[in-house]
Amino acid sequence: MESEENPITIHLISSSDSPEFNHLTHALTHSSVIGLDAEWKPIRTHQSTFPTVSLLQIACQLTDESPVFLIDLASIPLQSIYHLIKDAFASPDVLKLGFRFKQDLVYLSSTFCAYGCEPGFERVEPFLDITSIYNNLQPRQPGRRLSKQTKSLATVCQEVLGISLSKELQCSDWSQRPLTEEQMQYAAVDAHCLIHIFEVFKAKVVTEGNSVESVTGLQLSHLDLGLKQILATQQNSNKLCGIKFGEALEMVQAIPPDFCKTAPISDEEVTALSPDQANQMDDVLSLIVRKYGDKILLSESDRKPKISRKKAKKSSGRVANTRSRTEGGEEWQGPPPWDVTSGGDGCPKFLCDVMVEGLAKHLRCVGIDAAVPYSKKPETRGLIEQACKEKRVLLTRDAKLLRHDYLLKNQIYRVKSLLKNDQLVEVIETFQLEISEDRLMSRCTKCNGKFIQKPLTTEEAVEAAKGFQVIPNCLFKKNLEFWQCMDCKQLYWEGTQYHNAVQKFVDVCKLND
Structure with missing residues (x-):
């Protein structure tokens, strides 16, 4: 039995006086399961305050659509949306899904408190972490415990849905406005995939739990994996997520333009909510909440940044040293080790650490010698020794490595761009490579x-x-x-x-x- 695919629709909410905001209110009171995620501008370690959350993503599952609401916290007055979000977080009729969401909740609470929304957010209940779902989906072997290793969301999506999520935009500057189309699609997919992973889990509970079937008589129809089906049948040059077709040149199929679409809403489309229309959990969902449900509670200690005085003292000196080198814009000072005037052979050679390993393959594709570390988990000393031994420039995005420039001399460069294509152009222009x-x-x-x-x-x-x-x-x-x-x-x-x-x-x- 087949079911129609429900496409993802993105609604960007930057005002409380808009049809999109009304639609969010409607969706939160009609959805029994929602997926939560948040984005903020990347920060340096040992910062004395929590980062300000710029975007909150809420994925809902309705009968006729699967909307994802991107709440622009940098634009909308936080007081106007505070109680709506707080009520949804604590509603016993809505199961909240997230991936390591406690940190997101801490940052969200700090952000709202900074704008007078006291006491912020204290709880999310009922809650189910995707990591817990993943562990429960693993086959049980008698006498053998499951590995406690925490998988990334991208890995969970790959193993459960057969979908690979690119995380290239994770560290982009989410405080900049306007958000790019790529950022909005990335944020929407990150929240929406939580719903699909949960549906796989729900299907397992139904098919394997005889007690559930006997109580409800429920037969699950064809599981709607529209996320996977759409990606498997259409192509685009976007790099947000896709189905892998092999390693040849890392060619990845991506989200089509109509997969995530931003749709305007008219006031007529938002119907008034009557008391008997409120969202209700079905028996299967109630059983899942009782058996697997959890909650997130924030204590007073969670609301304060944890900074070790000893580490903070050390890091302050390190940051100062790094700034002294980077105040000039982190420009390459040269000459590189292959420069003929310095006794080099004139052939550019790079060493890409694990943070820019994808850049290594791009450099190889344009004919440039680009190595990767010997070890999958290299230590700083090993990177330095390999770069010096092979006379390579070490490429990285790790600012902490810059303090070793006195050891590497002119053999280290911090890549500023986030996307591989932009990184490639940056390296070509910085080192004046002939392609x-x-x-x-x-x-x-x-x-x-x-x-x-x-x-x-x-x-x-x-x-x-x-x-x-x-x-x-x-x-x-x-x-x-x-x-x-x-x-x-x-x-x-x-x-x-x-x-x-x-x-x-x-x-x-x-x-x-």
Whole structure:
């Protein structure tokens, strides 16, 4: 039995005197399950005050739509929305979903208190953390405990829904206005995926809990995974989330424009709420709340930033040292270690730490030597030793590494951009790298090795791939040329993905201008 997909509709709320605000009120009183998330401008560690929350996301599930409300806390008067949110947080008829939401609640409460909304938010109840849902979805093995390792939301989405969420915009400046379309879509998807993960869990409770079925007689219809279905059937160049189709050049399918759409609302669309229309939990949901439900309660100690005096004293000196280097705008001082006037070979070489590992693959795609750390969890000393030994410039987004510039001399640069394409352009411009179309796709994106200069025929490629790599049968009739990495022996061919990638980097690097 099939069900129609409910598309996500985004409603940006920046005023309490608007149809969108009325629609939010309507949705909160008609939804028995809501997903919560919040965004704020990234802060430095050891800050003496909590960050100001700029955006609150509330995902609802109604019969005819799945709206996500983005409440612009930087624009709307907080007093006008305080009681509505507080009542929803404490309503026994609404199950709240979140991912490690306690920190969000602490920051939200601090933000509202700063604008006279005392005493802020003290509780969220009933509440169910997505981490708890994930753990309960794991198969139980007798005599074996589940791992206590906390998964990221992106990992949970990948394992439960088969959807990969990009977190590139997580650390963007959420205090800037107006918000970009990409930021709004990212924020909406982060909240909406909580609803879908819960629906998978609810389906398991129904199908496996005989007691539930006997009490309710409820048969769950086809589980609406519209989020996955839409992503699996449509394409876009957006990088918010998508279904992975393999590692070749990290090509990712993304959200289509009509997946998350911002829709105007007329006053006629918002109907008045009668007492008998109030949201009610069904028997299955009530059982889930009783068996798995939790709550978040904030104590007085939660409302104060936890700063170790010893660490704060140390960090203050470190920040001062960092500022002395970065007051000039964090510009590259040069020359790089490959500079011929300094005895270098003239070939740019970079080491990308784990924070910009995606940038390494982009650099390789345009023909630049870009390595990654030897270890998956490298220590600072290891990064420094590798950069010095291989005469590379260390690329990072970690400001704390800048204080080691006296050890690295001119071998460290902090990347300021958040998105990989922007990071690539920034590095090219900063180090004045020469990029040409004939160098695109000239390095192995998997290991950074160079390709064997002579292309392989189909027969040679089949022989080279034996016991190592499977070549699709559909390629044999196309008379393609194959290329092999001299280091890891990975085979590549000039198929559709290759040509799409070449065109992408021609556009990013503006090689046609």
